[in-house]
Amino acid sequence: MLFQIHEPGETPLPHESDRPVAVGIDLGTTNSVVAISEDALTATVLADSDGHKLLPSVVYYGTDGSVVVGDQARYKILDVPDQVVSSIKRLMGRGGEDVKSLAGALPYTVEPSETSGMVHLKVAGRVLSPVEISADILRAIKARAETALDKKVERAVITVPAYFDDSARTATRDAARLAGIEVLRLVNEPTAAALAYGLDNSVEGLYAVYDLGGGTFDVSILRMEKGVFQVKATGGDAALGGDDIDHAVAEYFLDLHAKSCSTRALTAGEAKQTLAMARQAKECLSRQAEGQWRVEVGPETSMHKLNRATLEKLAAPFIARTVSICKGVIEDAGVDVGDIRGVVLVGGATRMPAVRKAVQDLFDKEPLSDINPDEVVAVGAALQAAALTQGSDTLLLDVTPLSLGIETVGGIVEKVIPRNQPIPVAMAQEFTTYQDGQTAMSIHVVQGEREMVDQCRSLARFVLQGIPPLVAGAARIRVTFAVDADGLLTVSAMETTTGAEQQVAVKPSYGLDEEEMAKMLRAALEHGREDMAQRVLAESVVEAKRSALAVQAALGVDGHLLSDQERQGIEDALARVEAAVQTTDRDAVIAAAENLEAATKGFAEKRMDHGIRKALAGLAVGDVERTFE
């Protein structure tokens, strides 16, 4: 039987050509973009048939159940604003209280949800969560990529604002799941942009990325060199972007309108239309010095002038806030402004001359924007998708954007993982019981920098159950908080005096619980069941092949420890695995793998004995790497 020898850690993947391609997706507040990279060095942004690269993150819901995403949906704001949803990203993992009103009017009909804290919107007779609406955008993106590539697209790197909290990240991952996309990694938007700039080695050293998009603001300071992208510090505001300037402009116009016309409260539709008009005015004034716009509330119409100077006055508080966040991040990174070699501009809102000027003044250098600021994030995501699937030497080392803490007595937060820690990271905290015989304990996890629980963002409540009943203070429960490379939190717990693993029941504060998610998955995937079954089968096949290869490698090295008969037993078990992985029968695959495990038990023992004897005789068993030059 043949076996291959691989570099350590380079166990072969199933044929890459058999697997669907992986793309990079920038799921933006205003625009979404998808790109692909073949070689992890260059990437192409995928356009629709009209050559448009940006897909407006706007969704129209027809009363007949139809769903339209993109430019066509945007035009519908004029006729049927109630059936159109935009800027949904701002509500990912958020509660109803986070919906921003315009002149006292909410641009959406908010529905309270019984099962989760996340806001639900009533649109065209349907009640939808931000996760479902984002999933519709992702489906459109997936369809665009599949048309452009003429291939199935099932895996993606999706970008999120660096400052997204755990709830918003989880919501993004759930949306992808609903859309039938496997998320290879959630990458922070500024880090993705840095990757796009840094990979051709044109930039090296300490850089800042300033990303002001439609809904979110991020700033990261990274060290880039020879394929390493090390984030030193990150900061931002997940609810600060061009949308806020639109709001200020809309309020300004509405105030003028109110002076000449009779006043009444806006409908949700009028609020949306006024915001769309304000955005037009704002974008126009990046190019020209002044203009005139029409405000319509019901039958009453008025025309108003706006010039760049006035716009800049309206935008000033938001720009000032980005500057003060930048200063905080520079301090957190422990560097001086002078050490920063360049600053990269990302996001459509950085086209505003006032924003450019503020950035230039702060960093005291001309900002870089050679890569299109609308596309650079998707390009970076595509490069990372290729790196993850094809292998590469690039290393992205990101950090936690927000401190993670738990509620203690009196509503005070005790920090467990501070911000700007390199991820993945894990920290353990010990708890004890305060009552005799106590068997359960509730832990409230929050994210944020403030000292009091109610000033931080509530993430979840965990209930630890199955604590052995002991006298108060005797149990020692070690709770481990781990943040993975996607920036997602998991919690595990163990009672250390007995070693008993605890169950952790999660109740996300602004998420969808498992039950709701399962319901949505069932509803969304008529053909999804099949997809799911296939994925599960693929996983068992990968696992079975991996153990067969491992056994073959072991036979190559230690086969001489076996008698002919023993060897034959193992060869038979290997053949059974080989045959099973050709079928689509998951149970057969699993049974064959278990059979192989049983058939090699004696061999494994012999190998361990042999290894120990060898080591006692002073012979090395394998090598241990130590230095990198």
Next chain:
Amino acid sequence: MASLSTSENRSTPSLNPCWSCKGPVDKRALFCSVCGAVQGPNDTDHFTRLGLPMDYHVPPDHLDRQYFGFQRRMHPDRFAAKSPKEKALSQAQATALNDAYETLTDPVKRAVYLLNHVGHVIDLHGASTITDPVLLMEQLEMREVLAEAETPEQAAGLLSKAEHDAHQCQHDMAHAFQHGDYAEAARLVLRLKYLQKLVEDAKSRKSRLAKGS
């Protein structure tokens, strides 16, 4: 004169069964040399994990190079297409590397870690008051200079003095560790902690004065 030795004992075989091919693997190995499968992190010290000698003096460039080198091989991004088990092990490895790196890059944490390692346990959080009269005087004086600084230049002057002292303090610390003088190292650690705080405060004072507020 005792220098720190690594905790590893090379005379007894330290072998684990590989989770994948079940054969023997050196406990320190990252990958199985037979089947190539990634292994879980062992419970070694932070220095050994990063392939460094157990010494207070660590050139930052060398530390970074070692850290990047190990992360290049162990980071979860390298295992994105692998089985859940391999992903989990790589995450555990990368987490351990980050923990080691975070501890060793910070001159105070590194000293505390080394002191704890030799049984000289110190708790910096508990040490909120200075009992060492020399250190107390020095800090009081420097604090006074900082409080009285009225121009950015005055703040900058103190800043560069504090930075210089912190640098010297690290140098002395390396010396103390080299000679096994842990009591002296423990004293210096406290001083370094206060000097670092002073550097931070002098920086923000300087930029506040520069803004003219």
